[in-house]
Amino acid sequence: MNKAFTKETDDADEDEAPPGLPSLPAGGKNYITPQGYARLRGELLDLIDNQRPQVVEAVYWAASNGDRSENGDYIYGKKRLREIDRRIRFLTQRLEIAQVTDPALHHGSEQIFFGAHVSYVEATGTARSVTILGIDEADSAQGQVSWVSPIARTLLQARVGDELQLLTPRGKVEIEVTGVDYPAPQV
Numbered sequence: 001m002n003k004a005f006t007k008e009t010d011d012a013d014e015d016e017a018p019p020g021l022p023s024l025p026a027g028g029k030n031y032i033t034p035q036g037y038a039r040l041r042g043e044l045l046d047l048i049d050n051q052r053p054q055v056v057e058a059v060y061w062a063a064s065n066g067d068r069s070e071n072g073d074y075i076y077g078k079k080r081l082r083e084i085d086r087r088i089r090f091l092t093q094r095l096e097i098a099q100v101t102d103p104a105l106h107h108g109s110e111q112i113f114f115g116a117h118v119s120y121v122e123a124t125g126t127a128r129s130v131t132i133l134g135i136d137e138a139d140s141a142q143g144q145v146s147w148v149s150p151i152a153r154t155l156l157q158a159r160v161g162d163e164l165q166l167l168t169p170r171g172k173v174e175i176e177v178t179g180v181d182y183p184a185p186q187v
Helices: 035-064 074-094 149-153
Strands: 030-032 099-100 117-122 128-135 144-146 163-168 169-180
Touching: 030 035, 035 074, 035 099, 074 099, 128 149, 144 149, 149 163
Parallel strands: 030 099, 128 144
Antiparallel strands: 117 128, 117 169, 163 169
16 A cells, blocks of 8 residues: 555644643643642653653564554554654643632632632522632632633632622523632641
């Protein structure tokens, strides 16, 4: 088979977030907590120092076995190497523009800023809580939302007791802020 029909292209826009990850708002900042920054930096260093050298070694070994066109180890290794390099580029770009913001600076405040754990009640009586974090560290399964999400944009700058209107696909939802909590400063 002609190589032109089997070669994978890597023409993804390098400024775009990998599939499944949100992109930054145009001209926006990449706010991140110190813990989130450390986690992303740790992932980057692991990719550079551990995973990439292992895959390079495996590809080198597979290439030395001869015919590369039907060598599964070689083909998979090259694909994995491209994935690692793409993730390294992404993490490097995100960390370069990251603005580390420590939510502990607002400990004791009743106003909502980045890093706050916010409790609120909907007009229906449903109580909910979210933690406002950076785009690269928020995990909705753990009740964490990105600071650019609709709920976070509605909550930011509000205070305990404020009644707000959250715009949802179902329409406007009345919510009332019932609590704001920040992590304690580390000594």
